[in-house]
Amino acid sequence: MEYNQKGLTKGWYCPNQKRIVGKDLIIKDYGELEVTLNQKLQLNRIKNLAEKVAKSNIIPFFIGGDHTITYPIIKGFLEHYEKIQIIHVDAHSDLGINRWDIVEHGSFMKNLIQEEKIRHIYQLGIRGPQDKEDIKSDKLTTLFGTSFKNVTIDSTLPTYITFDVDVFDxxxxxxxxxxxxNGWHYKDFLDFIELCVNNADVIGIDIVEYNEMYDFGNKIGASTVTHAILDLLAGVMMKNENERD
Structure with missing residues (x-):
C-alpha cells in the first residue's frame, strides 16, 4: 500500500472494477489479537474489540481463523447498532448445535438468528448436505450454489458480510x-461483489477458514484468497467513493 505526502493512500487500479480504488483513504493493519486456549475468554476478547471498532468510523476487515469469530464480532456490533442484516457466504449453513456447550463454527449462525436486532440473514453459496431440521425462519433467506444472482439486498440496512472461503470450488x-x-468460481465471486457488496451499506467484513496446511505446493488457495480480500476491499471502497463523489 503506497501513501502520498498527506499520509493517505494512493490507491491502485482494480481490473475487475475497471477503475482506481482506495484513493485518499487511511488504511491500517491493526495487527493480531492474541489467541488463548480459554474459548470463553477468547470470545469475550473478540466481542470487546468489535464493540470498540463499531463505535469508531472504521470499516473493519477481520481475517480468521475459525468461523466462530463471526459470532462475537457481530455480538459486539449489536452493542452499537439498533438493527443490522448479515450476508453469510459459505458452503455450509452453520445452523447446527453447540456440540461442546459453547458457540462454534458449525453453530454460530443458529445462535445469531435468535438476536432481535438482526433483521435478516442472507445465506449465499450453500451446497453442503442439509439437516432436515435446519432452522426455518422469516428472517433467513438461503440461496444454494450461484442462485444468489437474483436476490435483492436491502441497501438501506447496515450490513455485515461474513465470507467463508470454502464457498469457492x-x-x-x-x-x-x-x-x-461444485463451488463458486472466481467469476461468481466477482458477480457477488457487483450485485451484493457494491450496493450494500457495509459496516464490516470477515473472511475465514483458509488453512495453509491443506494448500497445494504452489499455494493456489492463498493466491485466490489474497485476491478475494483485495476485491472485497475494492467493492466496499467503490461504494464509499461513489457516495463521496
Missing part, C-alpha cells in the same frame, strides 16, 4: 477443513 481453494465440490 476446491479447484481454486483446496485449503479448507471441509471442502465441498
Amino acid at each position: 476446491p479447484s481454486i481453494v483446496p485449503s479448507v477443513g471441509y471442502p465441498v465440490p
